[in-house]
Amino acid sequence: MKSYQQNFFSGSVRKTSFLRLFRNRFLSGLCIALSLLTLVPLFSIVILVIRNGLPLLNLNLFTQLPPAPGLDGGGFGNAILGTLVMVGISLLLSVPLGVLSAIYINEYAPVSAMASAVRFVAKLLTGIPSIICGVFAFAAVVMTSHHFSAIAGGVALAILILPIILLTTEQALLGVSAAHREASFGVGATPFQTIWRIVLPDAMPAIMTGIMLAVSRAAGETAPVLFTALFSQNWIRSVLEPTASLSVLIYNFASLPYAYHIKLAWSASLVLVTLVTLTNILAQVIFSPKHR
Amino acid sequence: MSTEKNPTLVLTDDFAPGEVNFIKVDNFKFFYGKKEALHGINLEIPSRRVTSFIGPSGCGKSTLLRNFNRMNELIPGVRHEGDITIHGTSIFDPSVEIIALRRRIGMVFQKSNPFPMSIYENIVYPLRIAGQNNRFILDETVERCLRSSALWDEVKDRLHESALGLSGGQMQRLCIARAIASKPEILLMDEPCSALDPIATAKVEELIIELKKDFTIIIVTHNMQQASRVSELTAFFYLGNLVEFDETRKIFTNPSKQQTEEYITGRFG
Numbered sequence: 393m394k395s396y397q398q399n400f401f402s403g404s405v406r407k408t409s410f411l412r413l414f415r416n417r418f419l420s421g422l423c424i425a426l427s428l429l430t431l432v433p434l435f436s437i438v439i440l441v442i443r444n445g446l447p448l449l450n451l452n453l454f455t456q457l458p459p460a461p462g463l464d465g466g467g468f469g470n471a472i473l474g475t476l477v478m479v480g481i482s483l484l485l486s487v488p489l490g491v492l493s494a495i496y497i498n499e500y501a502p503v504s505a506m507a508s509a510v511r512f513v514a515k516l517l518t519g520i521p522s523i524i525c526g527v528f529a530f531a532a533v534v535m536t537s538h539h540f541s542a543i544a545g546g547v548a549l550a551i552l553i554l555p556i557i558l559l560t561t562e563q564a565l566l567g568v569s570a571a572h573r574e575a576s577f578g579v580g581a582t583p584f585q586t587i588w589r590i591v592l593p594d595a596m597p598a599i600m601t602g603i604m605l606a607v608s609r610a611a612g613e614t615a616p617v618l619f620t621a622l623f624s625q626n627w628i629r630s631v632l633e634p635t636a637s638l639s640v641l642i643y644n645f646a647s648l649p650y651a652y653h654i655k656l657a658w659s660a661s662l663v664l665v666t667l668v669t670l671t672n673i674l675a676q677v678i679f680s681p682k683h684r
Numbered sequence: 685m686s687t688e689k690n691p692t693l694v695l696t697d698d699f700a701p702g703e704v705n706f707i708k709v710d711n712f713k714f715f716y717g718k719k720e721a722l723h724g725i726n727l728e729i730p731s732r733r734v735t736s737f738i739g740p741s742g743c744g745k746s747t748l749l750r751n752f753n754r755m756n757e758l759i760p761g762v763r764h765e766g767d768i769t770i771h772g773t774s775i776f777d778p779s780v781e782i783i784a785l786r787r788r789i790g791m792v793f794q795k796s797n798p799f800p801m802s803i804y805e806n807i808v809y810p811l812r813i814a815g816q817n818n819r820f821i822l823d824e825t826v827e828r829c830l831r832s833s834a835l836w837d838e839v840k841d842r843l844h845e846s847a848l849g850l851s852g853g854q855m856q857r858l859c860i861a862r863a864i865a866s867k868p869e870i871l872l873m874d875e876p877c878s879a880l881d882p883i884a885t886a887k888v889e890e891l892i893i894e895l896k897k898d899f900t901i902i903i904v905t906h907n908m909q910q911a912s913r914v915s916e917l918t919a920f921f922y923l924g925n926l927v928e929f930d931e932t933r934k935i936f937t938n939p940s941k942q943q944t945e946e947y948i949t950g951r952f953g
Binding site for chain 1: 753755758760783784785786787790791793795797798799800809810812813814859862863865866
């Protein structure tokens with residue numbers, strides 16, 4: 393009979409195996425189930441946004457202005473442009489500041505009071521609620537210039553993403569191998585040359601990833617632009633006047649009692665999600681390391 | 685430990701002298717923070733020779749090596765006492781520019797560290813940072829350095845491909861090529877073969893023997909056979925002291941200090 397046959401593995405296995413096997417399968421199953429569960433909210437959002445946003449999606453959305461309340465037709469070209477402009481302004485302000493500070497605290501003075509202070513403040517800033525950035529920009533820019541403006545929105549977003557850029561850049565610089573720095577100093581390079589020619593190119597993919605992360609964060613935020621850039625029904629003509637943005641448009645239109653505006657808000661959500669996803673994918677494709 | 689009279693070098697007759705005291709280490713002490721890593725080293729290294737530094741880990745041989753091109757100064761909280769002169773000039777003299785010093789002293793590291801660039805750009809990097817962008821000179825340098833490092837035939841058809849596609853041994857020879865691109869006088873090698881297989885090691889050793897015609901080479905090694913194969917002079921370090929410095933042949937056959945003998949015969953270290 394087969395079951396009485398002795399083989400090399402019989403003996404020890406039979407007695408303990410059932411409980412072990414069960415526990416092993418149970419825990420593996422639990423891990424798989426829970427990781428699938430984490431995907432549920434993400435996919436629900438994406439599916440919901442696509443299902444509600446897709447029906448209205450057409451080229452006019454990108455080229456036309458929002459309709460007056462109660463009317464149909466039109467799009468939100470001004471809001472897309474406004475979001476791009478304000479994200480652009482925030483990058484212009486925060487990228488030089490964030491990247492240069494990160495270079496300073498990581499390359500020039502890694503163990504100084506200054507570096508610890510900057511690191512500490514940056515970490516504190518990441519925890520500041522985005523609405524506070526908006527309040528600050530309102531007080532600092534809107535109150536002093538007496539205008540809601542794209543600049544004010546850009547400043548609010550810049551404050552929001554500055555710590556993200558600073559901290560991801562620092563991580564990127566830490567990731568550059570010490571051997572490369574050593575090699576560069578070893579052939580007589582100055583700190584500047586080493587940073588410019590060796591460290592930055594090496595860290596660039598990771599820095600760009602951080603910047604793209606910041607872009608998606610900035611593009612999606614409503615609170616900082618809500619009362620700094622306000623909103624506008626028209627195309628942006630100057631960065632000194634109130635400017636529409638996708639996130640504020642979604643916020644505004646979703647609370648209107650007009651069916652068409654609510655549909656527009658759904659489409660704007662789809663466009664926003666797509667824009668953010670595309671920037672992330674693009675960043676990874678373009679800035680993936682070449683010589684590695 | 686042995687702060688007794690420091691050993692001095694006596695050259696035998698068949699040792700054709702270069703400049704005998706080309707590099708002179710004068711009562712040199714080095715501190716990492718409060719820890720004294722070198723306790724007053726005195727040493728004279730002749731030019732156009734291969735000198736090897738041996739000794740157990742932590743004995744200070746790498747620390748001394750990395751002082752010749754002042755690489756140790758990149759570490760926060762270090763200081764030194766005493767002096768090191770090269771061809772009569774103190775390397776710590778305020779008039780000596782650290783950049784210029786490092787251009788005259790090439791360095792090869794324990795782990796090969798080519799930049800993530802093409803083979804060509806790796807070698808011309810020392811020239812580019814010195815502002816040399818003349819295509820003709822760059823091309824000429826690449827060929828000269830690759831021929832000197834015995835790599836030319838292996839890579840001449842793929843100069844513009846990534847240096848990271850090379851084998852471990854080729855990468856280390858590329859680093860040697862890069863180290864000699866700025867035409868230094870001295871070549872410092874910090875365990876250059878410790879990450880290489882025996883065949884790649886043999887190639888690098890051949891290269892070292894070839895290069896000593898043009899360079900003063902100082903090599904730190906844990907491999908005693910390597911020290912005896914490539915170097916004419918050997919310095920034995922122990923616990924931050926220079927125990928013995930003599931011709932390699934003498935160190936390995938008839939060392940005058942007992943510690944040296946115990947170390948090279950493998951009784952400690």
